[in-house]
Structures are given as structure tokens and as C-alpha cells.
Amino acid sequence: MADPERPTRGRRADSREVVELRAVRELHPELADAVDMHLELLEMQRRVQGRVPLPSFELNADVMARHEAEARPILRFEDIPLDPTDLRLLVRQTADVLRRFGALDEADYQKAQTLGRDMNLLAMAGEWYRSGAEHHAVAAVSVSRVSAGSPKEEATMAAQVLGLAMRPFLSRCAEVLQQQSYLSLWTHQHCPLCGGEPDLSVITPAAERHLICSRCTLRWKFEALTCPYCRNSDRSQITSFATPDGQYRVYACDVCHRYLKAYDGRRATRPVMPVVDSVATLPLDAAAMQRGYS
Ligand SMILES: [Zn+2]
Numbered sequence: 001m002a003d004p005e006r007p008t009r010g011r012r013a014d015s016r017e018v019v020e021l022r023a024v025r026e027l028h029p030e031l032a033d034a035v036d037m038h039l040e041l042l043e044m045q046r047r048v049q050g051r052v053p054l055p056s057f058e059l060n061a062d063v064m065a066r067h068e069a070e071a072r073p074i075l076r077f078e079d080i081p082l083d084p085t086d087l088r089l090l091v092r093q094t095a096d097v098l099r100r101f102g103a104l105d106e107a108d109y110q111k112a113q114t115l116g117r118d119m120n121l122l123a124m125a126g127e128w129y130r131s132g133a134e135h136h137a138v139a140a141v142s143v144s145r146v147s148a149g150s151p152k153e154e155a156t157m158a159a160q161v162l163g164l165a166m167r168p169f170l171s172r173c174a175e176v177l178q179q180q181s182y183l184s185l186w187t188h189q190h191c192p193l194c195g196g197e198p199d200l201s202v203i204t205p206a207a208e209r210h211l212i213c214s215r216c217t218l219r220w221k222f223e224a225l226t227c228p229y230c231r232n233s234d235r236s237q238i239t240s241f242a243t244p245d246g247q248y249r250v251y252a253c254d255v256c257h258r259y260l261k262a263y264d265g266r267r268a269t270r271p272v273m274p275v276v277d278s279v280a281t282l283p284l285d286a287a288a289m290q291r292g293y294s
């Protein structure tokens with residue numbers, strides 16, 4: 001708490017992500033709302049992330065090998081360095097930002113505020129965390145209305161808000177695992193750390209594909225042409241298309257009809273940045289959905 005660096009943090013030079021997001025807005029004025037919303041979410045998350053302590057879960061090559069054999073993610077909910085006060089704050093602030101940009105309607109906003117004050121928030125976050133692999137796409141919340149109504153839609157609202165609010169805690173944990181060489185032992189399509197689904201990927205200069213977790217943003221290597229949702233590996237059943245500049249690709253599966261976007265790092269001037277690249281590829285999402293993929 002007594003970090004002497006902290007008071008100046010907000011005024012420090014803008015992060016690389018902020019600079020890149022502004023560049024996206026410059027190039028694609030039609031994405032201005034999405035960019036502005038994510039700039040606010042980033043700033044909010046950054047303030048909290050600076051004070052999240054390093055997690056202390058057990059991590060070594062043996063642990064990784066054991067979890068790999070059982071396809072079981074490493075991080076238990078109990079081991080996330082979660083501060084309940086910060087989580088409550090993030091839930092309410094996330095709801096504020098989403099509503100301001102029209103991504104939450106009034107009814108859902110009120111529910112999210114209630115969630116942020118609920119003494120059971122931690123239990124609900126635990127439930128959300130454990131049911132992880134089913135939830136998808138919290139990295140780029142498109143600016144579209146999430147309507148209230150059925151329990152499923154309500155669960156989607158909670159998942160969306162919780163996914164964004166949990167991000168600072170989970171990405172702190174991901175930082176620790178990301179640096180370990182034994183991460184390469186993991187061969188499954190869900191995140192080795194938190195069990196989340198990938199919702200973006202990056203093609204490395206060595207032409208490997210690394211999946212990026214939608215919840216904690218950990219990156220791990222996965223077969224380049226296998227669908228990470230149903231493991232279909234028949235190339236004739238994978239449809240692939242790129243943006244005109246070749247910077248991004250979509251791999252769509254004609255078996256399960258889901259798709260995954262990729263940032264092509266072979267022709268890039270910067271590393272992949274999940275938030276930036278998710279926003280920059282919102283038009284690609286529209287194109288994939290138009291073709292019947294989800
Ligand atoms: Zn993850």
C-alpha cells in the first residue's frame with residue numbers, strides 16, 4: 001500500500017495498449033465507442049492490478065505435468081489473490097462503464113450494482129470461476145445491448161461483468177505462469193491456469209499458434225489447424241480468411257461452427273495485445289457471424 005511510485009502512476013506515460021487503442025480509433029472511427037469503453041476498463045483495471053500481490057500457488061514442472069495428464073487447470077479459486085473490497089469496487093465500476101457505453105441496459109445495470117454489494121459476491125465469483133470453460137468472449141465486449149430476461153441472459157450479464165472485474169487478479173496469476181518453460185507441456189484446448197476458453201490467438205514468427213485465454217490472457221501453444229473448441233483437425237472442415245492487410249485471420253470450424261481470431265505475428269511490428277486486438281477485430285467478428293459462425 002505504501003508504494004511511493006503509486007501516486008504518479010496515473011500520470012505516467014500512457015501504456016503501450018493505450019497508445020495502440022488510440023491508433024485503432026484513429027484508423028477506424030466507427031470503433032470509437034468500443035475503443036473508449038475499453039480505455040476506461042483498462043484504466044480501471046490497471047489501478048487495481050498495481051496492488052494485487054503475487055499469488056503463492058505451487059508451481060513447478062511436476063505440478064504442470066500432473067495437471068496436464070488430468071487436463072486439469074492449475075489455479076484453484078482459493079489461490080487467487082483476491083481482495084473482496086477491490087472486487088466489489090471493480091464489479092460496480094465495470095457496470096458503470098458498460099452502461100455508459102450502452103453495453104448494459106438499465107435493468108442489468110441495477111442487477112450488477114446489487115451484485116457488487118452482495119455479501120455473497122465471493123461465492124458467486126467462485127461459481128463463475130469454476131464453471132469457466134463454458135463462458136466465452138469477455139475480452140472484447142462489443143458495444144451491443146445485453147438484454148435482460150431469461151436466466152441464461154442474466155447469467156451472461158453476470159459472467160460479462162465478473163469476467164472483466166476478475167481480470168486484474170487473474171492476469172496477475174497468468175504473469176507468473178507465462179514465464180515458465182514448462183508451460184509448453186500443456187496440450188489441451190482450455191487454459192492451463194484457469195480453465196477458460198481461448199477467444200483470440202497469435203501466430204508466432206515461427207508459425208506456431210498460441211491460444212489466448214479469454215479470462216486471464218495466458219498464452220499457450222496449440223496445434224495450428226485444430227479447432228480449439230471441438231478438436232476437429234480435418235483441414236477441409238476449417239474455413240480460414242484474413243483481413244486485407246493480412247494482420248488478422250479467422251479460423252472457422254465447419255463441424256462445431258465456432259471461430260477463433262488470430263493476430264498474425266509473422267508480419268507484425270508489435271506483440272499481440274489481447275484487448276487492443278480484440279477491439280480491432282470487431283469487424284472480423286461481424287464477418288464471421290455473417291457466415292454463420294459463433
Ligand atoms: Zn486462463
Ligand SMILES: [Zn+2]
Nearest residue numbers: 227230253256
Ligand atoms: Zn470445432
